[in-house]
Amino acid sequence: MENLKKDIRALSKQELNEFFVSQGDKSFRGSQVYNWLWNKATYNFEDMTNLSKETRQMLEDNFVINHIEVDEMQRSKDGTIKNAVKLHDGFTVESVLIPTLSRTTACVSSQVGCSLDCKFCATAKLKRMRNLNADEIFDQVVAIDKESRLYNGIPLSNIVFMGMGEPLMNYKNVLKSVEKITSPDGLGMSPKRITLSTSGVPKMIKKLADDDVKFHLAVSLHSAIDEIRTQIMPFNAKFPLADLKDSLLYWYEKTGKSVTYEYIVWKGINDTQEDISALVKFCQLIPCKVNIIEYNPIDDGQFQQGSDDAVAKHVNALEANHITVTLRHSRGKDIDAACGQLANKINA
Numbered sequence: 001m002e003n004l005k006k007d008i009r010a011l012s013k014q015e016l017n018e019f020f021v022s023q024g025d026k027s028f029r030g031s032q033v034y035n036w037l038w039n040k041a042t043y044n045f046e047d048m049t050n051l052s053k054e055t056r057q058m059l060e061d062n063f064v065i066n067h068i069e070v071d072e073m074q075r076s077k078d079g080t081i082k083n084a085v086k087l088h089d090g091f092t093v094e095s096v097l098i099p100t101l102s103r104t105t106a107c108v109s110s111q112v113g114c115s116l117d118c119k120f121c122a123t124a125k126l127k128r129m130r131n132l133n134a135d136e137i138f139d140q141v142v143a144i145d146k147e148s149r150l151y152n153g154i155p156l157s158n159i160v161f162m163g164m165g166e167p168l169m170n171y172k173n174v175l176k177s178v179e180k181i182t183s184p185d186g187l188g189m190s191p192k193r194i195t196l197s198t199s200g201v202p203k204m205i206k207k208l209a210d211d212d213v214k215f216h217l218a219v220s221l222h223s224a225i226d227e228i229r230t231q232i233m234p235f236n237a238k239f240p241l242a243d244l245k246d247s248l249l250y251w252y253e254k255t256g257k258s259v260t261y262e263y264i265v266w267k268g269i270n271d272t273q274e275d276i277s278a279l280v281k282f283c284q285l286i287p288c289k290v291n292i293i294e295y296n297p298i299d300d301g302q303f304q305q306g307s308d309d310a311v312a313k314h315v316n317a318l319e320a321n322h323i324t325v326t327l328r329h330s331r332g333k334d335i336d337a338a339c340g341q342l343a344n345k346i347n348a
């Protein structure tokens with residue numbers, strides 16, 4: 001009968017308070033439980049030591065706390081850690097801890113698989129099975145924070161939604177998870193240390209602006225020419241660059257916040273002068289930064305990292321136009337933890 005009980009983490013603080021009142025108890029009991037669930041990230045009613053034994057038993061009788069399990073943890077030579085995370089219904093997703101000198105970043109998944117079809121991404125090879133709940137995203141952060149403290153002696157400092165899935169296709173749960181991660185009675189992390197990376201869903205970028213989110217936005221651009229972008233990211237046919245631009249203007253006008261573009265240079269695909277000019281022009285739309293990321297080959301050799309010379313030309317052209325550009329090198333390659341490699345044998 002266990003699984004017929006309601007997952008207590010699906011309840012808001014107010015619903016928890018109301019539940020306790022309905023049991024003839026005080027509403028502040030709800031806040032106490034909320035604090036155990038979201039501030040201390042407790043998975044057992046037993047551990048809620050400021051509640052009476054009877055109250056803990058009553059919770060046990062009425063609810064479950066569904067939670068993730070870290071099924072397997074791999075550590076890379078460069079200190080990167082990859083977790084294979086088992087969800088309560090058996091699906092698996094991955095999350096990654098990326099330590100650097102200045103920060104410790106958690107890269108979290110937002111969906112089991114992905115509904116988009118970026119040709120260069122390993123996750124795209126899995127179809128989308130389901131969205132993650134807010135608590136499943138939250139739990140990945142908690143697990144990585146624990147590992148970071150254990151192995152590096154420092155807490156997690158940053159979070160990027162760059163794992164499996166398209167976060168803006170799971171909008172509600174992603175925003176709910178950010179709420180639990182940032183609120184003072186949750187983990188209390190600063191939203192300024194969170195980056196959501198999207199392949200660019202115009203309608204949802206506008207919604208982010210309307211919702212006045214405080215985290216950073218990154219857009220996986222990879223080409224500023226429609227025909228090319230549609231070849232490598234076929235959903236671009238549905239959401240062309242003109243719509244993306246329109247949504248980015250809206251974002252900037254509403255929030256005043258800049259955007260980061262992620263860009264991979266591939267040999268023979270987007271490495272010509274025409275590509276560079278289009279990129280520079282795109283970058284003149286609103287204040288932005290460009291992260292040129294290194295390609296992590298996923299299999300068939302259809303895509304190959306652009307030459308150092310081609311990458312240097314991109315960097316020079318952007319800098320000549322006063323656009324900040326950084327070169328990102330891959331981490332955790334030996335354990336397939338780098339971007340786009342977060343696919344596994346699951347759910348096939």
Ligand code: SAH
Pocket residue numbers: 120121122161162163164165166167197198199200219220262264293294295296297298339340341
């Ligand atoms: N769907 C979201 C977030 C997940 S992908 C998005 O598209 O942004 C996170 C980042 O990894 C994106 O910038 C994506 O373009 C990049 N990426 C995907 N496959 C990659 C690969 N094989 N090598 C390097 N980066 C990759």
